[in-house]
Amino acid sequence: MEVQWVGVNPPRLGPPHQAISVIFSILLGMWPSQALEMSVGKTTHMEAVNGSTVMLPCTYASCIGIKNLYFNWQFNDNGTMQKVCDSVIASEGVVPQVKIYRERVEFVGMNDNNNISILLWNITFEDGGEYTCFGRNPKEKFKNHSAVFTLVVVDELKVVDNTVATIIASAVGGAIALLMGFMLLKNFTLFVLSKLEEKNKECLVTSSGIDNTENGLSGSKADSKPTPKKK
Template sequence: MEVRWIGVEPPRLGPPYTAVGLIFSLLLGVWSAQALEMIVGKIPFLEAVNGSTVMLPCTYASCIGIENLYFNWQFNDNGTMHKVCDSVITAEGVVPDVNIYRDRVEFVGKNIKNNVSILLWNITFEDGGLYTCFGRNPKEKYKNHSAIFNLIVVDELRVVDNTLTIMIASAVGGAIAAMMGFMLLKNFTIFVLAKLEEKNKECLVSSSGIDNTENGLSGSKADSKPTPKKK
């Protein structure tokens, strides 16, 4: 159905409506920033030796809190996702009853400080790959988020050669030390030159006074003798 305006102009959205739209967009952005976030740490990978025990870290964050938060860990096996464990956390601080679907897996998060990490015992090369920590929070209109952690299983840990790093650090440190030494020497030289210039000025003033005395100028010793009276 088409609406026609007869005799009057249709209303236009002026500056007040534009401001309201801007405020609404900002509020929407703030709400989005409060959404659930799953975090696997600043370094989302780990290189571990075959046969060792490792922890896959994961914590969740939500500015408005959680309620019946569902989370799980999944393993990517050549493109096929296999569930490792899952559970529901009813409220903050409640320790969840976790279902384990894979051997040698232990839930160690206990929901302490929003922690939902797991432990892998006696890892093998088949355990290496991508693990996804997933969460969904009904309190935030079922907002969900996931983070990926990469586990790399090796025969032995490689020895990292830090020679180049040490050389670079030494060169940078040497350059900084040389610059500081140059600045100190420069300041000392400027100070000495200023002192010498000041001393030269004093010498010039003294020499000028001596010359005036010898030439018999006003204010010198020659003016101190009285003029002889005429008889």
């Protein structure tokens, strides 16, 4: 069956390799959207005592690999982003040469397992705030990715009052113990009742046999005597 095009020119698909290259280009354009990911872990908030040393965690992950990955740490100083450190990682496993821009900062990631964490020594109240771990991978056409970690500096860590939790746990434990005790008592009671019922049945059977013997009924000893013969 021949298809006729009315009013329009038939489409030109071109050579097969051109169509494949177009599809491949589209896929490449969509793939990098999730290729690089910066992560500070599941806990993005930390409280630390003034004068202590803390680590700000950050790792990166890429499903297409990296090449000349640029990363940095930035500190949000009342709306102004101040660079803490930065570097370029040439390829996977290469230890970067990190440049530090802020005092009491040490790079401790060493790119081991894609780790680019930093250490803050002898923190002060001025060190509290938001720290952004930033990354840009040329393989993704220089798309930017970042993750934020919040540091709160305090005089002393608050002691968590577990009184309410302890009361709740005790109440729940007591309720469970009471329920288990009730179930054990119930099972024991049912067991005793079943034994008493069996004993009552045995008594009834024995009593019935005794009555039959005394009354000379069929099956008793009175019936077992033979009838004397007449002479």
